[in-house]
Amino acid sequence: xxxxxxxxxxxxxxxxxxxxxxxxxxxxxxxxxxxxxxxxxxxxxxxxxxxxxxxxxxxxxxxxxxxxxxxxxxxxxxxxxxxxxxxxxxxxxxxxxxxxxxxxxxxxxxxxxxxxxxxxxxxxxxxxxxxxxxxxxxxxxxxxxxxxxxxxxxxxxxxxxxxxxxxxxxxxxxxxxxxxxxxxx
Amino acid sequence: xxxxxxxxxxxxxxxxxxxxxxxxxxxxxxxxxxxxxxxxxxxxxxxxxxxxxxxxxxxxxxxxxxxxxxxxxxxxxxxxxxxxxxxxxxxxxxxxxxxxxxxxxxxxxxxxxxxxxxxxxxxxxxxxxxxxxxxxxxxxxxxxxxxxxxxxxxxxxxxxxxxxxxxxxxxxxxxxxxxxxxxxxxxxxxxxxxxxxxxxxxxxxxxxxxxxxxxxxxxxxxxxxxxxxxxxxxxxxxxxxxxxxxxxxxxxxxxxxxxxxxxxxxxxxxxxxxxxxxxxxxxxxxxxxxxxxxxxxxxxxxxxxxxxxxxxxxxxxxxxxxxxxxxxxxxxxxxxxxxxxxxxxxxxxxxxxxxxxxxxxxxxxxxxxxxxxxxxxxxxxxxxxxxxxxxxxxxxxxxxxxxxxxxxxxxxxxxxxxxxxxxxxxxxxxxxxxxxxxxxxxxxxxxxxxxxxxxxxxxxxxxxxxxxxxxxxxxxxxxxxxxxxxxxxxxxxxxxxxxxxxxxxxxxxxxxxxxxxxxxxxxxxxxxxxxxxxxxxxxxxxxxxxxxxxxxxxxxxxxxxxxxxxxxxxxxxxxxxxxxxxxxxxxxxxxxxxxxxxxxxxxxxxxxxxxxxx
Numbered sequence: 159x160x161x162x163x164x165x166x167x168x169x170x171x172x173x174x175x176x177x178x179x180x181x182x183x184x185x186x187x188x189x190x191x192x193x194x195x196x197x198x199x200x201x202x203x204x205x206x207x208x209x210x211x212x213x214x215x216x217x218x219x220x221x222x223x224x225x226x227x228x229x230x231x232x233x234x235x236x237x238x239x240x241x242x243x244x245x246x247x248x249x250x251x252x253x254x255x256x257x258x259x260x261x262x263x264x265x266x267x268x269x270x271x272x273x274x275x276x277x278x279x280x281x282x283x284x285x286x287x288x289x290x291x292x293x294x295x296x297x298x299x300x301x302x303x304x305x306x307x308x309x310x311x312x313x314x315x316x317x318x319x320x321x322x323x324x325x326x327x328x329x330x331x332x333x334x335x336x337x338x339x340x341x342x343x
Numbered sequence: 344x345x346x347x348x349x350x351x352x353x354x355x356x357x358x359x360x361x362x363x364x365x366x367x368x369x370x371x372x373x374x375x376x377x378x379x380x381x382x383x384x385x386x387x388x389x390x391x392x393x394x395x396x397x398x399x400x401x402x403x404x405x406x407x408x409x410x411x412x413x414x415x416x417x418x419x420x421x422x423x424x425x426x427x428x429x430x431x432x433x434x435x436x437x438x439x440x441x442x443x444x445x446x447x448x449x450x451x452x453x454x455x456x457x458x459x460x461x462x463x464x465x466x467x468x469x470x471x472x473x474x475x476x477x478x479x480x481x482x483x484x485x486x487x488x489x490x491x492x493x494x495x496x497x498x499x500x501x502x503x504x505x506x507x508x509x510x511x512x513x514x515x516x517x518x519x520x521x522x523x524x525x526x527x528x529x530x531x532x533x534x535x536x537x538x539x540x541x542x543x544x545x546x547x548x549x550x551x552x553x554x555x556x557x558x559x560x561x562x563x564x565x566x567x568x569x570x571x572x573x574x575x576x577x578x579x580x581x582x583x584x585x586x587x588x589x590x591x592x593x594x595x596x597x598x599x600x601x602x603x604x605x606x607x608x609x610x611x612x613x614x615x616x617x618x619x620x621x622x623x624x625x626x627x628x629x630x631x632x633x634x635x636x637x638x639x640x641x642x643x644x645x646x647x648x649x650x651x652x653x654x655x656x657x658x659x660x661x662x663x664x665x666x667x668x669x670x671x672x673x674x675x676x677x678x679x680x681x682x683x684x685x686x687x688x689x690x691x692x693x694x695x696x697x698x699x700x701x702x703x704x705x706x707x708x709x710x711x712x713x714x715x716x717x718x719x720x721x722x723x724x725x726x727x728x729x730x731x732x733x734x735x736x737x738x739x740x741x742x743x744x745x746x747x748x749x750x751x752x753x754x755x756x757x758x759x760x761x762x763x764x765x766x767x768x769x770x771x772x773x774x775x776x777x778x779x780x781x782x783x784x785x786x787x788x789x790x791x792x793x794x795x796x797x798x799x800x801x802x803x804x805x806x807x808x809x810x811x812x813x814x815x816x817x818x819x820x821x822x823x824x825x826x827x828x829x830x831x832x833x834x835x836x837x838x839x840x841x842x843x844x845x846x847x848x849x850x851x852x853x854x855x856x857x858x859x860x861x862x863x864x865x866x867x868x869x870x871x872x873x874x875x876x877x878x879x880x881x882x883x884x885x886x887x888x889x890x891x892x893x894x895x896x897x898x899x900x901x902x903x904x905x906x907x908x909x910x911x912x913x914x915x916x917x918x919x920x921x922x923x924x925x926x927x928x929x930x931x932x933x934x935x936x937x938x939x940x941x942x943x944x945x946x947x948x949x950x951x952x953x954x955x956x957x
Contacts, residue, residue: 184566188728192757192818196522196718207817211757218754339658 162216162229172230172298174220183217224291224324230298231321234314238321248315249322257326264333273341280334287327294320360490362522362719363483364530364711366497367472367510369429369553369579370678371396373705374479374494375712376487377720382534382712384705387482394704395482399474400424401460409478421446421606423461427581428475430553431456431468432513433505435843446602454843469509469845473516480517488875494519495715497707499554500526501574501734503780504792504822505843511821512845522718524819526731527551528558529569530710531676533729534701536562543671544570546660548689548697549707550652551677553579557656559663559670568730571662571753573655578648580616580679586644587612591627591634604630616641620681642684649688656692662753673697676706730755733820740777740786749814752782759815763829770802774810778822791842797826870919877914877926881907884933887940894939899932906932 163170166182188194190213192206219225228238260283267275297317301310363376363385371394375384384393388410400413401423408416417424425447435454448459457465476496483491496519498510507524514521528547535545542562549556556574560567588608592600600608608629615625615636624637660667675697679685689697701709717723737750739762749760764774774797781789800808809829816822884907888895895903906929913922 181564184564184568187566187730191728191730193523193718193728207757207815210818211759211815214755214758339654342654342657 160212161233162219165213165216166220168220170230170233171302172226172295174226176221179217179221183213183221186213223295224328227291227294227298227317227321227324230302231294231314231317234301234310234317236314236318238318238325249319253319253323253326257330260330264330268333268337271341273338276334276337280331280338283327283330283334287324287331290320290323290327294324360492361483361487362493362495362715363480363491364495364497364525364708364713364715365476365479366527366530366708366711367429367475367513368397368707369427369551369581371552371704372475372479373708374483375705375708376483377712377716378487382709382716384708385483385486387479395475395479396426397428397475398424398426399428399471401462401466403461405462407474409474417606417610418603420461421602422448422459425458425460425466425471427553428468428471430577430581432472433503433507433509433843434468438843446605455845467845469513470516472510472513476513476517476519480519492518492520493522493715493719495523495525495711495718496521497525497527497530497711499549499551499574499576500528500556500558500569500572500731501554501576502820503576503735503790504737504820505790506576507819507821508844511819521819522715524821525711525714525729526556526558526569526572526734526820527707528556528572528674528676529560529567529729529731530708530714531674531701531706532558532560532562532567532710533713533727534706534710535672535674535698536567536727544663544665544669545672545674546656546670546693547674547676548652548656548680549574549676550679550685551579552581552679553577555579555652555655556676557652557659559659559665565726566728566730568755569732569753570665571659572732572734573659573662574734575651575655578651580613580677580682581609582648583616583641583645583679583682584609584612586648587615587627587636587641590636590640590644591629594634595629595632597629616682620683638683645682645684649685653688653692667693670695674706675699676703678704731818731820732756733758733816735780735790736782737792737814737816737822738779738781738789740779744786746779746781746784746786746789750816754816756816756820757818759813761811761813764797764810764812765806766800766803766808767805769805771805771808772800772802773798774800776812778814778824792822793824793842795824800828801831803830870917870922873919873922873926874914877910877922880926880929881910884929887933887937891936891940891943894943895936896939899936902932903929903936 161170166179166186168174187210190206190209192203192210195202195206219229231238260279264276264279267279294317297313297320301313301317305313361376363374364382366373366375372387373384373393373395374387375382377383386393387395389412392411395410396414398410398413398417400408400416400420402408413424414426417426434456436449436451436456450457450459450465455467457467458471459465476494480491480494494514496510496514498507502510510524511521528549531547531549532545544559544561547556547558547560549558554574554576555578556572558572559570561570562568588605591608591612592598597604608627611627611629615627618625619636619638619641622638624635626633626635670693673689673693673695675686675689680689680697680699680703686697714729717727732753733750733756734752736748736752737760738746738748741747749762750758764776766774775794776797777786777794778792779786779789780792783789797810797812800810807830810826811829812824812826814822814824884903888903906925910922910925910929913925916922
């Protein structure tokens with residue numbers, strides 16, 4: 159299977175030089191974009207469409223540290239993007255309880271239209287999301303670095319839990335954003 | 344046409360004619376093309392105006408009139424004269440937009456808006472827009488004396504799939520190959536960017552007659568990357584006119600005005616709005632009664648509308664991950680940005696004075712012309728590339744009327760996403776899919792794009808058949824759908840029923856209809872083209888005779904003069920075939936003479952070289 163890393167001729171790794179990736183993306187776009195073959199026959203145009211679609215998908219995934227982490231985890235067989243993924247049910251119970259409490263507190267603050275309180279909570283969750291992502295990044299670096307094979311399943315599980323937390327926190331922050339936007343309008 | 348005649352060697356016609364850029368606007372439309380390396384707008388209406396009012400009048404005799412002349416007929420024939428048709432593109436009869444203050448008669452039923460106009464058949468917004476495009480195409484052809492068959496047409500960045508598809512269909516009806524649908528703000532940036540060779544991050548604030556758009560773009564190494572875009576496809580200068588009109592009605596105590604009074608008042612309100620750009624007050628007269636509008640009052644009435652744009656701008660900046668202070672420039676587009684209150688608001692919002700040195704009415708058409716040139720002119724292929732984004736998320740309806748997003752807004756296009764559907768009943772052979780566009784959680788709050796049925800699924804136990812549906816969005820932002828059953832690998836047939844568009848069959852029928860009455864047009868066009876051809880041949884023959892008259896032999900001169908006279912004579916007539924024959928005859932008569940001219944030229948070149956060799 160052709161991975162997003164293959165599209166850019168990069169080795170599979172958590173760390174990516176994003177400015178270099180952006181430059182490479184622009185070069186590849188200049189080569190393969192459908193606008194380059196606007197006057198060519200249908201087959202060539204279709205090929206350009208497919209290549210550029212794949213290039214855009216790869217770029218979007220690799221330039222963003224969160225998407226990149228989820229993608230690497232997916233390459234290890236855990237797809238957290240899918241709603242019905244068993245991996246989600248696998249989250250530790252105490253974390254799910256904590257998330258429930260956080261959500262209730264947020265709902266309460268939003269009901270009272272307490273923008274300051276909502277923003278404070280947003281700031282705290284932002285910090286926790288970053289910590290969770292850093293943890294996932296550390297595990298993914300170790301995984302891609304090629305440690306002992308027998309440790310891999312435990313590592314994957316660890317990364318999956320950390321990214322599961324990232325996912326919950328992201329949803330939380332989306333709600334905060336929506337509320338902020340509404341309050342400002 | 345004898346493209347390779349002896350007299351025409353120096354000036355071969357471009358194979359596909361002149362590619363143009365078209366700004367199909369709510370209030371007016373423009374066409375531009377790149378000539379001698381610079382984009383220029385083409386005169387398209389009375390008095391060599393570059394702006395064709397986007398107004399189409401349908402007469403009782405079935406005749407169609409566009410532009411300023413159509414606009415003068417609006418007062419007398421309010422329901423047969425369609426203005427601001429862009430607002431209705433890709434919309435259904437029940438849309439909020441369709442139900443706004445207006446004076447049109449709509450044909451009830453159907454999923455597409457149909458205007459009840461004089462001359463027989465009701466017309467859809469696609470056909471009305473097609474008439475505008477056809478007028479622009481004809482006038483550009485007359486201007487360039489060349490065929491115009493390929494065009495880049497601009498659309499508001501915020502147009503959804505149905506609105507884009509409708510615009511593309513309108514282009515087809517007008518006989519244009521739509522090279523690309525280009526987002527208006529991107530076009531504007533292109534017009535600015537290439538002239539100045541600048542790099543950096545720009546915001547394009549585009550407030551037109553009927554739509555508002557904001558785009559954040561980054562230009563690096565010749566690649567224009569749209570970082571984010573946002574807008575409101577139902578907010579623009581027309582709403583300013585309505586705000587004035589409503590206040591005037593209230594002030595003058597006019598209740599339930601007739602369609603004709605509404606049309607007149609809206610026109611008078613527009614004039615007042617334009618006057619208020621420079622004057623502190625303006626007067627609106629309705630049926631003999633007058634009301635004076637002060638600029639401060641006008642500013643207050645439109646403030647809520649202007650504030651709405653601010654919210655959209657902040658979201659676009661956030662989506663792009665850019666702070667207002669990091670921008671290298673703010674570009675103003677659209678006639679409504681001439682309103683002083685709007686300029687003040689933009690300057691305040693972005694903390695800098697916006698750029699406005701290209702005419703905000705022309706800038707989009709000029710950018711579209713640049714893109715048309717980039718797409719068709721091989722010499723320019725590697726100069727600049729545009730990377731646009733999809734303005735609204737694409738999703739599917741799931742259980743309970745919830746939207747599941749498949750493609751997030753502001754994803755760079757082309758892009759694609761796949762979704763696997765499983766059957767939920769034993770032996771189920773069909774599956775209904777509903778595609779929507781928008782950011783809201785509930786399906787009913789988003790725009791319905793299409794419904795389709797996946798049929799021919801092999802009858803298996805519930806959950807066993809798995810159908811993968813692939814959604815592809817092309818560089819124009821238009822969606823196509825393909826499906827495959829995973830266990831058998833069989834491609835599924837999909838019939839997409841657009842929620843607010845025309846089916847392929849309807850478009851084809853309209854195309855056939857338009858060809859019937861286009862026959863006269865073709866005759867006229869061929870005559871025009873043949874005349875241009877004849878002029879060129881005559882000029883070339885005169886030049887050769889003047890410069891190389893000594894090479895004419897014997898009684899050749901009399902024959903050439905006779906052939907020249909014949910071309911001049913038939914060029915006055917209306918029969919393009921006769922003219923074509925005469926041009927061909929002249930070509931043949933001149934052949935021996937021209938061969939001598941060329942031989943002499945070659946001998947001179949060879950002689951020149953041998954001198955250099957010594």
